[in-house]
Amino acid sequence: MTTTVDPRPVLEVEGLSLSVPGHDGPVPLLADVGLVVRPGETVGLVGESGSGKSLTIRTALGLTPRRARTAGRVTVDGLDVLSAGRGELRELRRHTAAMVFQDPRASVNGSRTIGAHLVEGLRAGGVDRRQARARAVELLERVGIREPARAMRRHPGEFSGGMLQRVVIAGALSTNPRLLLADEPTTALDVTTQAEVVSLLTSMQAEAGMGMVFVTHDLTLAAAVCDRVVVMYAGRVVEVAAGDELFRSPAHPYTAALLDAHPGLHGPRAALRAVPGRPLALAETPSGCSFRDRCTEADDACAEEVPALRRHGGSDAACLRPGREAWA
Amino acid sequence: MSGTETGPVLQVTGLRKTYGSAVAIDGVDFTLERGGSLGIVGESGSGKTTTARILVGLERATAGQVLLDGEDVTTPSRRDRRRRARSIQMIFQDPYLSFDPRLTVEESIAEPLRLHGHGDRARIRATVATLCDQVGLSTRNAAALPRDLSGGQRQRAAIARALGIEPRVLVLDEAVAALDVSIQAQVLTLLDRIRRDTGVSYVFVSHDLAVVRYATDTVLVMRHGAVVEEGGTEQVLSAPRHPYTQLLLASVPAPGWDPAAVAAANRALAPADRG
Structure with a gap:
């Protein structure tokens, strides 16, 4: 999966901050977010409500909230997204980057056939009508839809959620994008279907050498699927590590807390360690480390300034005392 | 709760539900011990939610029998329904949909107490305060409208409201599925403590095996409307047959x-x- 050479990233987010206007001045939603995705690489973006994970990848498509103010840089395949014009953004969304959302039924018009949906996308990408039909059938076959030619005439309501998500993936991949943004693509699906959709996504991604961002609230899923996992909390990145590394030895107390809060299926049945409080939005966070109010390891130093990401073992962690061995 | 009763609190035999020619569930049997917790695991179309809805009387079984403390409650009359509501309460996935948006949380928690005649105003107020305390809702939370609470707080409020009339069985349908992981753990530990403190029994409907492992003693695995495996939760999950x-x-x-x-x-x- 990770290539030996170090090709130019297909997505690069550097120091991204974003705020929207509120009643009493700007409301910050993201602060200093960084993210690098190279071709052929899968990067997980994990966090709870309000962490800013979805907002971050939407920004990669130029889909920022209305009247949002941004700072920093977002580059997709060489295009500076934050300063791009309408035409460039349209090209970006048509050719360079594609997105798959949580609910496939919200991504496809229920009153039109699957074929019409796919052909329309291909035609918008500049393929002529006959070729578009042939390519759509090919794509349906590739994502594992039986009798693809007949499926073209069927409506979304005739498909199960998992099958419809395959159709959506076929549509997303129809223009051979360089970057695939998957926002909780399996959350609305059944457990056994989740494996099918994940294996389809990863195999197509490897085949095409695309970069993929896999957004999920499920740290275990991200760790199992992704080359690298970026953990976000309250609009900031708190830890970046390889998937298995993160699972084995989390460096940030928040990552560790997420792992401990999830009831495990394997090993002895342990007591759950609930995290006190609730996930915060960036605008509600205290000074210094955003997680310190909920952290069992926090002390006065944590209130002074926002910790920068620092190397610790196999992780980059934004914590003054990273790693379980440092904790009481 | 009613401490004098003995034997299982819930006995379900041969439960079947059809919609026209479609069979939603067929041949569902199980027993829930007093103070026990039974998991029903399955995916969409497995019949787990239909089973739960029949237990609380939201659906009528086509065939089969539900015995609550030995009493047949399968096809209740209007008057029986209220009595059943007192014995079995249900918690849904999205508690927001089960609250009146115009009532404060404490008013909502008080409503079933009034409906079931749990004493005068002062006594109900005191009970509501105790319940809020039990589930970890602050006085400020209690005075707020549902929309001002977070998902986890709303689920706590739903639990408080369901517990007020001291049911013997709580049916939880994907009750923690919509919550953030850190909040899910809070609600699971709360449910665990309540069961130990009060002796209430749970029917825990979930697609999440890890949650079921934590929250239940016995489990049914359902698929296409039928039970395919059952047993002690630890046994079924560590050595599935x-x-x-x-x-x-x-x-x-x-x-x-x-x-x-x-x-x-x-x-x-x-x-x-x-x-």
């Missing part, structure tokens, strides 16, 4: 997880379901 239970377990991501192998196993098990 039915291929479908094995597939469900293999579908849960873990380090070294191979989604392609799971997908292949799924296709092998259900070639007829695809399309």
Whole structure:
């Protein structure tokens, strides 16, 4: 999966901050977010409500909230997204980057056939009508839809959620994008279907050498699927590590807390360690480390300034005392 | 709760529900011990939610029997329904939909107490305060409208409201599925403590095997409307016998997880379901 050479990233987010206007001045939603995705690489973006994970990848498509103010840089395949014009953004969304959302039924018009949906996308990408039909059938076959030619005439309501998500993936991949943004693509699906959709996504991604961002609230899923996992909390990145590394030895107390809060299926049945409080939005966070109010390891130093990401073992962690061995 | 009763609190035999020619569930049997917690695991279309809805009287069974403390409650009359409501309460996935948006949380918690005649105003106020305390809602939370609470706080409020009339059974339908992981753990530990403190019994409907492992003593695995495996939760999850239970377990991501192998196993098990 990770290539030996170090090709130019297909997505690069550097120091991204974003705020929207509120009643009493700007409301910050993201602060200093960084993210690098190279071709052929899968990067997980994990966090709870309000962490800013979805907002971050939407920004990669130029889909920022209305009247949002941004700072920093977002580059997709060489295009500076934050300063791009309408035409460039349209090209970006048509050719360079594609997105798959949580609910496939919200991504496809229920009153039109699957074929019409796919052909329309291909035609918008500049393929002529006959070729578009042939390519759509090919794509349906590739994502594992039986009798693809007949499926073209069927409506979304005739498909199960998992099958419809395959159709959506076929549509997303129809223009051979360089970057695939998957926002909780399996959350609305059944457990056994989740494996099918994940294996389809990863195999197509490897085949095409695309970069993929896999957004999920499920740290275990991200760790199992992704080359690298970026953990976000309250609009900031708190830890970046390889998937298995993160699972084995989390460096940030928040990552560790997420792992401990999830009831495990394997090993002895342990007591759950609930995290006190609730996930915060960036605008509600205290000074210094955003997680310190909920952290069992926090002390006065944590209130002074926002910790920068620092190397610790196999992780980059934004914590003054990273790693379980440092904790009481 | 009613401490004098003995034997299982809930006995379900031969439960069947059809909608026209479609069979939602068929031949569901189980027993829930007093103070016990039973998990019902399955995916969409398994019949787990239909089973739960029949238990609380939201659906009428086509055949079969539900005994609550030995009393047949399968086809209740209007008057019986209120009595059943007192004995079995249900918690839904999205508690926001089950609150009147115009009532404060404490008014909502007080409503079933008034409906079931739990004393005068002062006594109800005191009970509401105790309940809020029990589930960890602050006075400020209690005075707020549902929309001003977070998902986890609303689920606590739903639990407080359900517990007020001291039911013997609480049916929880995907009750923690919509919550953030850190909040889910809070609600699970709360439910655990309440069961130990009050002796209430749970029917815990969930698609999440890890949650079921934590929250239940016994488990039913359902597929296409039928029970395919049942037993002690630890036993079923550590040594599953039915291929479908094995597939469900293999579908849960873990380090070294191979989604392609799971997908292949799924296709092998259900070639007829695809399309």
